[in-house]
Amino acid sequence: MKRLILLLVAQTLLSVPVFSQEVKVPDAEQFVGKPQGQPVSGALLDQRTNEIGGLLRCPVCQGMSIADSPSEMAVNMKHQVRELIARGYTQEQILRYFERSYGQFVLLKPKFQGVNTLVWILPILALILGAAVIFSFMNRHPVDEPPATTADEDPYLAEVRKLTGKQS
Amino acid sequence: MNRVVLIAGILITVALVVILSAGLGKDPQHIESPLIGKQAPDFALKAVGTGETIDLTQFRGKPLVVNFWATWCRPCYEEHPVLVSNAQMMQGQVQFLGVVFQDKEEKIQQFLNERGTAYPTLVDQAGKTAIAYGVGGVPETFFLNKDGKVVAKFEGPIDPESLQQNVRKAMAQ
Numbered sequence: 373m374k375r376l377i378l379l380l381v382a383q384t385l386l387s388v389p390v391f392s393q394e395v396k397v398p399d400a401e402q403f404v405g406k407p408q409g410q411p412v413s414g415a416l417l418d419q420r421t422n423e424i425g426g427l428l429r430c431p432v433c434q435g436m437s438i439a440d441s442p443s444e445m446a447v448n449m450k451h452q453v454r455e456l457i458a459r460g461y462t463q464e465q466i467l468r469y470f471e472r473s474y475g476q477f478v479l480l481k482p483k484f485q486g487v488n489t490l491v492w493i494l495p496i497l498a499l500i501l502g503a504a505v506i507f508s509f510m511n512r513h514p515v516d517e518p519p520a521t522t523a524d525e526d527p528y529l530a531e532v533r534k535l536t537g538k539q540s
Numbered sequence: 541m542n543r544v545v546l547i548a549g550i551l552i553t554v555a556l557v558v559i560l561s562a563g564l565g566k567d568p569q570h571i572e573s574p575l576i577g578k579q580a581p582d583f584a585l586k587a588v589g590t591g592e593t594i595d596l597t598q599f600r601g602k603p604l605v606v607n608f609w610a611t612w613c614r615p616c617y618e619e620h621p622v623l624v625s626n627a628q629m630m631q632g633q634v635q636f637l638g639v640v641f642q643d644k645e646e647k648i649q650q651f652l653n654e655r656g657t658a659y660p661t662l663v664d665q666a667g668k669t670a671i672a673y674g675v676g677g678v679p680e681t682f683f684l685n686k687d688g689k690v691v692a693k694f695e696g697p698i699d700p701e702s703l704q705q706n707v708r709k710a711m712a713q
Contacts, residue, residue: 393593397665398581398672431571431676444642445676448667473581473674475574490559494552501548508545 400456400469407460421454424463428453428470429480437480571676573693580606580682580690581672585639585662588648594660597688599635603710604684605703606637608670611647613678619697620655626703627658634707637662641670641678683710 412420425439430446438446438453449470456466470478482488575581584595596604607623609616627636636659640648645663652661664670673682676695683692683706691713692706 393584393595395586395593395665396582396584396595397668398583402581431674445667445670448642449671451666452668452671470671472574473672474676475572475674477571478674487559490555494555497548497552501545501552504548505545508542 400461400465403472404461404465404469407456407462408465409460409462411460412457417454417458420457420463421450424453424457424466425450427463427467427480429474429478431474431478570695571674573674573682573690575674575682575690576693578690580604580684580688581669582688583662583669583672585664585669587660587662588640588645588652589661592660594637594662596637599637600688601686603634603686603707604637604688605634605707605710606639606673606682606684607679607698608639608641608664608673608675608681609679610640610643611651612643615697616679617655619679619699622698622700622703624656624658626700626707630707631658634711635659639664639669641667641675681706683707685710685713689713 422439426437428438428449430436430438430441430443430449432443432445433441436446438449441447453466456469461469467479476483476488482491484492580596582596584593584597586592587594596606605623605627607619609620623636623638627634630636638657638659638661640661641664643663648661648663673680679697681694681698681703682690683694685691691710694702694706
């Protein structure tokens with residue numbers, strides 16, 4: 373009888389679909405390792421979320437950060453940033469996590485490497501060049517007056533001077 | 541001095557023109573996926589209708605087509621029959637998975653009841669899976685090889701030719 377009950381229980385358990393497997397979303401730890409900072413909460417968490425959110429581009433907007441965009445995508449990303457900060461992930465780890473998925477496109481402040489170097493260098497070069505142009509104009513020698521013509525060179529002028537009584 | 545300034549000015553202008561003109565032909569919404577050639581982020585999500593949890597890793601050994609979509613996305617209506625017919629055609633060889641984000645389960649179920657399906661449709665929680673895959677907008681389709689590596693990404697509603705071309709790539713690698 374006992375065996376029959378056990379058999380019935382086992383059969384019942386086996387016939388029920390097993391959905392015990394947990395829902396698992398990709399986690400930052402898989403890509404950037406364990407948190408390297410301290411868990412953050414309260415007002416500081418809000419502040420850090422806005423700071424880091426301001427460094428990440430909203431992928432469905434035109435040049436807006438996820439901190440500024442009201443789009444659902446940006447809101448989801450911001451929630452994830454918040455969650456990661458709360459767990460103790462550093463700014464560098466969080467940016468690296470998003471960069472792994474979206475590439476450098478997601479960083480509003482481009483990295484100083486490759487072609488991006490030009491983005492940093494060209495404005496500085498343009499500034500130096502502009503300063504050089506202004507400097508060269510400011511230090512330009514005043515236009516020299518034409519040298520006084522001597523009487524030997526111009527007999528007509530010598531005659532005029534003689535008549536007017538002026539000497540060079 | 542003026543000659544140096546002139547040459548430097550010309551060089552800077554040429555560099556700026558080259559950089560700006562290189563970006564002119566590009567779609568500002570296009571995101572070059574850094575995931576290509578890398579292991580796809582793992583996930584286990586609940587399937588619409590059955591409630592079963594489907595784990596990406598259970599399909600190792602088979603090429604995968606992972607399509608991100610939503611019922612509020614008009615182009616997704618356009619590509620749905622392409623995905624369903626190809627999934628039926630390649631059954632047993634290639635596994636198709638739909639991942640829906642920013643949507644409601646009732647709406648997804650209604651969509652699938654009306655238009656039919658041939659593969660599991662999973663619900664992304666808080667868009668975390670989409671974020672891990674670098675999804676910028678739906679529809680987007682990722683092609684994974686039998687080892688779970690991303691071999692291609694397609695943005696926008698996929699056509700049969702692009703689908704088959706990318707599936708061949710996933711099968712070859």
